Amino acid sequence: MKLDAMYQEIILDHYRNPHHKGLREPFDAESHHINPTCGDEVTLRVLLESAEDGKDALTVADISYDSMGCSISQASASVMTDLLIGKTVDEAMAVLEEFTALMQSKGKGEPDEGVLEDAVAFAGVSKYPARVKCALLAWMAWKDATVKSLATQKEGAV
Amino acid sequence: MTARELDVETIRADFPILARTVRDERPLVYLDSGATSQKPRQVLDAEREFYERHNAAVHRGAHQLAEEATDAYEQARATIAAFVGAPADEVVFTKNATEAINLVAYAMSNAATAGEEFARMAVGPGDEVVVTEMEHHANLVPWQELCRRTGATLRWFGVTDEGRLDLSNLDDLVNERTRIVALTHQSNVLGTVNPVRQIAERAHAVGALVLVDGAQSVPHMPVDVTELGVDFLAFSGHKMCGPNGIGVLWGRGELLRAMPPFITGGSMIGTVHMDHSTWADPPQRFEAGVPMAPQAVGLAAACDYLNAIGMDAVAAHEHALVEYALKHVGSLEGVRIVGPTDPEARGGAVSFTVDGIHPHDVGQVLDDRGVAVRVGHHCAWPLHRRYGAVATTRASFYLYNSFADVDALVEGIREAQRFFGVARS
Numbered sequence A: 001m002k003l004d005a006m007y008q009e010i011i012l013d014h015y016r017n018p019h020h021k022g023l024r025e026p027f028d029a030e031s032h033h034i035n036p037t038c039g040d041e042v043t044l045r046v047l048l049e050s051a052e053d054g055k056d057a058l059t060v061a062d063i064s065y066d067s068m069g070c071s072i073s074q075a076s077a078s079v080m081t082d083l084l085i086g087k088t089v090d091e092a093m094a095v096l097e098e099f100t101a102l103m104q105s106k107g108k109g110e111p112d113e114g115v116l117e118d119a120v121a122f123a124g125v126s127k128y129p130a131r132v133k134c135a136l137l138a139w140m141a142w143k144d145a146t147v148k149s150l151a152t153q154k155e156g157a158v
Numbered sequence B: 001m002t003a004r005e006l007d008v009e010t011i012r013a014d015f016p017i018l019a020r021t022v023r024d025e026r027p028l029v030y031l032d033s034g035a036t037s038q039k040p041r042q043v044l045d046a047e048r049e050f051y052e053r054h055n056a057a058v059h060r061g062a063h064q065l066a067e068e069a070t071d072a073y074e075q076a077r078a079t080i081a082a083f084v085g086a087p088a089d090e091v092v093f094t095k096n097a098t099e100a101i102n103l104v105a106y107a108m109s110n111a112a113t114a115g116e117e118f119a120r121m122a123v124g125p126g127d128e129v130v131v132t133e134m135e136h137h138a139n140l141v142p143w144q145e146l147c148r149r150t151g152a153t154l155r156w157f158g159v160t161d162e163g164r165l166d167l168s169n170l171d172d173l174v175n176e177r178t179r180i181v182a183l184t185h186q187s188n189v190l191g192t193v194n195p196v197r198q199i200a201e202r203a204h205a206v207g208a209l210v211l212v213d214g215a216q217s218v219p220h221m222p223v224d225v226t227e228l229g230v231d232f233l234a235f236s237g238h239k240m241c242g243p244n245g246i247g248v249l250w251g252r253g254e255l256l257r258a259m260p261p262f263i264t265g266g267s268m269i270g271t272v273h274m275d276h277s278t279w280a281d282p283p284q285r286f287e288a289g290v291p292m293a294p295q296a297v298g299l300a301a302a303c304d305y306l307n308a309i310g311m312d313a314v315a316a317h318e319h320a321l322v323e324y325a326l327k328h329v330g331s332l333e334g335v336r337i338v339g340p341t342d343p344e345a346r347g348g349a350v351s352f353t354v355d356g357i358h359p360h361d362v363g364q365v366l367d368d369r370g371v372a373v374r375v376g377h378h379c380a381w382p383l384h385r386r387y388g389a390v391a392t393t394r395a396s397f398y399l400y401n402s403f404a405d406v407d408a409l410v411e412g413i414r415e416a417q418r419f420f421g422v423a424r425s
Helices: A002-006 A009-016 A071-084 A089-103 A113-127 A129-157 B008-013 B041-054 B064-083 B097-113 B116-121 B141-150 B196-205 B253-257 B293-309 B311-330 B359-368 B381-386 B403-419
Strands: A029-034 A041-050 A058-068 B091-094 B128-132 B153-157 B178-184 B209-213 B232-236 B247-251 B269-272 B277-279 B335-338 B349-354 B374-376 B392-396
Touching: A002 A113, A002 B359, A009 A071, A009 A113, A029 A129, A041 A071, A041 A129, A058 A071, A058 A089, A058 A129, A071 A089, A071 A113, A071 A129, A071 B359, A089 A113, A089 A129, A113 A129, A129 B359, B041 B064, B041 B293, B064 B091, B064 B293, B091 B097, B097 B116, B097 B141, B097 B178, B097 B209, B097 B232, B097 B247, B128 B141, B141 B153, B178 B196, B196 B209, B247 B253, B293 B311, B311 B335, B311 B349, B311 B403, B349 B359, B349 B403, B359 B374, B359 B392, B359 B403
Parallel strands: B128 B153, B128 B178, B178 B209, B209 B232
Antiparallel strands: A029 A041, A041 A058, B091 B247, B232 B247, B269 B277, B335 B349, B349 B392, B374 B392
C-alpha cells in the first residue's frame, strides 16, 4: 500500500511526539507562514549565535515553533529542528537546499542520507504535489526568520 | 417529492471518466463535485461538434461559419437563460461565477465616474454592502474590495452553531443605507440552503439590490430567478456538467442597462473614436473580446442533459444521498459534521472533521482508496474560523453518485482512524 510509503514510521513518530515544539526565548527573529490552500500555519523563532571560535561562522543555537497542521507539516518541522539546531547557518542552508530539491523531485529524488538523516523519510511525500507545501512549510519559515536575523545582525555590526 | 428516481447506473455510463481507476487500479469514487463536476459525453460531443462543424469568431464576419457560430452561441444563451427561467437578453456570459460577481462589484464602483445615466448603481461613503459569514471567498473578497475602493461599509450576517444563517438582526443589517445584499444560495461548505426570498423581500423593501451566488445551487436544484425574487444570479458552467471557462451572470434587464462595463474592448462598444467610446446594450456590453462560444454550446448541452433527467429528480437524488451520508458519516465516533445535521433545506456538501486527524491526512487515506474529496478551507476561511476548524474534509455529491459511494467514504474514514491510531479497537 502506498500509504505506508508516504507515512513512514519516522514521520508518524515525529507527528505524535514533536521535538523542540513551543515558542521559546531568547530569539532574534520570528516568522509566521501560512499555507493559503489549507490554512495550516507555523510561527517560528530562530536564535543565531557566533560560533565559539569567535570567527564569522554563525550557529543555529535554537529553533522554536508553534504550529497547526497535518502530520506531514508537523513532522517536517520537528525533523527540521533536530537537523538544523547546532549547525552553522551555512551548513543549515545547505541542508535546506538538499531537502527542497528532494521535495521537488516528484518521487525521483535520491536523497543523501548523510545530509538529510531522518528527513529522507519525506521522499515519498514528493510524489504528491499537493503535499509538498505541507512538508516545506516550516522550512520556508525557518529560512525567512534566518534571513531576517542575518539582516539584523548585519545592521548591528555596522 | 414526486420526482422520478434516478437510474444512477445509466447516468454513470454517460460520464467516461467515472469508469477509470486511480492509485493502483482502484475504482474512482468521485465526491468532489462541489469543486467541479464531471462532464457527460453529450456535453463533450456538443463542444466537439461546434469545433468540427461551425467554428468561427461570433458576432464578427459575414461568412457562413460566422453566421452558424453566432446562431449557435445565441441559441445557447437562450437555452441557458431558460434553464433559470430568464429571458435570453438578461444573461451575460463570463469566465465563471467569480467573474460574474466581480462584474457587478466593478460596475458599482465604475458607476461613480461613468456619468449621470449610471449614477443609480454608484456606491460611496455612508452606503452599506451586506454579505454573510458563510460566503465563498468569491462572494466576499469582491465586496471587500468594492468597499475599499468606494468608502462604503461592509456588514455581514453571522451563522448559528447549527450552520444556518442568523437572521435575528435582519432588519438592522439590511436598512435604508444598504445598497446591495450578496449571499450564497447554498453554502459550499455547510450545504445550507438559505432563505433567499425572505432576505430579498427585506432588501427590496428598503431599496437594496440582491445578488445571489448560485454556483452551488443552480447545478443541484431547480432555480427560477423570478421565484427567487432577486436582482442578480451568478453561476459557473463547470459545476453543472458543463465546460470550464464559462459562467453566467443573470441580471434584471433594467439593472444591466444601468451598469457601466467592467471589461472593455472589442464587441462591447457602440461607437469608438480616438478619444472616447460608447457602449453596446447588454448583454454585449459585458462581453468584450471574442467570446467562449464552444463553451456556451457545451453548457447549453449540459442544461439539456440536466433538463432531460429533471432538476427535481437531481435534487431528490442528492437529498437522499445527503440524508444517508449525514446518518452514516455523522454517526462515526470522533466525526463532527460542520453544517446542519438536519437534511431539510440542505444540499449535497457534507463537511466534517475527524478527531485527532488533520483533514489533509484524512484526504490522503481516502485518495489511497480511490475516494476523491476536497480538503482545506474550501475558499471559505472566515467560516472555518467561525466553527473553530483550520480545515475540513468535504464530500460533495451529484447526480452520478450512489449510496455505495457514501459507503466507500465511510469505510475510508474508518481506515484513516485505524491508520492514525485514533479508532477504538
